[in-house]
Amino acid sequence: GEDVEQSLFLSVREGDSSVINCTYTDSSSTYLYWYKQEPGAGLQLLTYIFSNMDMKQDQRLTVLLNKKDKHLSLRIADTQTGDSAIYFCAEKGSSGSARQLTFGSGTQLTVLP
Amino acid sequence: ETGVTQSPTHLIKTRGQQVTLRCSSQSGHNTVSWYQQALGQGPQFIFQYYREEENGRGNFPPRFSGLQFPNYSSELNVNALELDDSALYLCASSLMASGGGEQFFGPGTRLTVL
Numbered sequence: 209g210e211d212v213e214q215s216l217f218l219s220v221r222e223g224d225s226s227v228i229n230c231t232y233t234d235s236s237s238t239y240l241y242w243y244k245q246e247p248g249a250g251l252q253l254l255t256y257i258f259s260n261m262d263m264k265q266d267q268r269l270t271v272l273l274n275k276k277d278k279h280l281s282l283r284i285a286d287t288q289t290g291d292s293a294i295y296f297c298a299e300k301g302s303s304g305s306a307r308q309l310t311f312g313s314g315t316q317l318t319v320l321p
Numbered sequence: 322e323t324g325v326t327q328s329p330t331h332l333i334k335t336r337g338q339q340v341t342l343r344c345s346s347q348s349g350h351n352t353v354s355w356y357q358q359a360l361g362q363g364p365q366f367i368f369q370y371y372r373e374e375e376n377g378r379g380n381f382p383p384r385f386s387g388l389q390f391p392n393y394s395s396e397l398n399v400n401a402l403e404l405d406d407s408a409l410y411l412c413a414s415s416l417m418a419s420g421g422g423e424q425f426f427g428p429g430t431r432l433t434v435l
Contacts (some may be wrong), residue, residue: 212363238422241423249429250327250411250426250428250429251411251413251426253423253424256423283422308369308379309354309424313362314362315365319340
């Protein structure tokens with residue numbers, strides 16, 4: 209079945225850039241998403257990219273997609289303490305009618321002052 | 322625009338009991354998906370409802386069942402609760418016709434099974 213992998217932890221200094229990486233196995237993925245989860249909260253959709261794109265920029269967020277290597281990354285510019293959270297990569301495959309998402313285990317981002 | 326809401330926020334049950342969790346979808350959305358998020362893990366897809374019918378199911382046993390109502394709100398029912406059912410249950414709403422298929426999540430219901 210589909211699998212999505214992420215590194216578990218990332219620490220950066222406030223003001224630096226953060227890069228969170230993700231790999232996936234489903235070559236039929238149509239959309240890939242980044243969600244943010246703060247402690248005790250639900251998931252907040254940050255951005256998403258269609259599989260025929262290789263880059264998408266949205267304010268401080270840049271998503272890069274390497275479809276050949278099935279590698280997705282999220283770059284957060286000028287990282288702030290409020291960016292500390294768990295970030296989930298998710299993919300939606302093209303098989304079946306259900307628009308279910310397959311999530312990675314999440315990357316805990318810690319922003320140090 | 323009203324976001325996705327879920328009730329209750331927290332719930333404590335004992336093994337063998339039954340539970341019903343509720344979700345109101347975001348205004349204008351016609352599809353509801355349910356996910357289970359165990360501690361330290363990413364969400365796992367349970368099932369999805371569209372037009373009041375189940376539209377896809379993940380690897381969960383039949384004691385997990387659901388409903389969708391004409392106003393697109395939804396319920397998740399779990400029978401014969403097991404200790405491993407302790408998790409955060411997340412509801413996500415989306416618009417089936419939306420190309421991006423973006424799913425917007427509610428705050429979740431934290432279920433503890435003792």
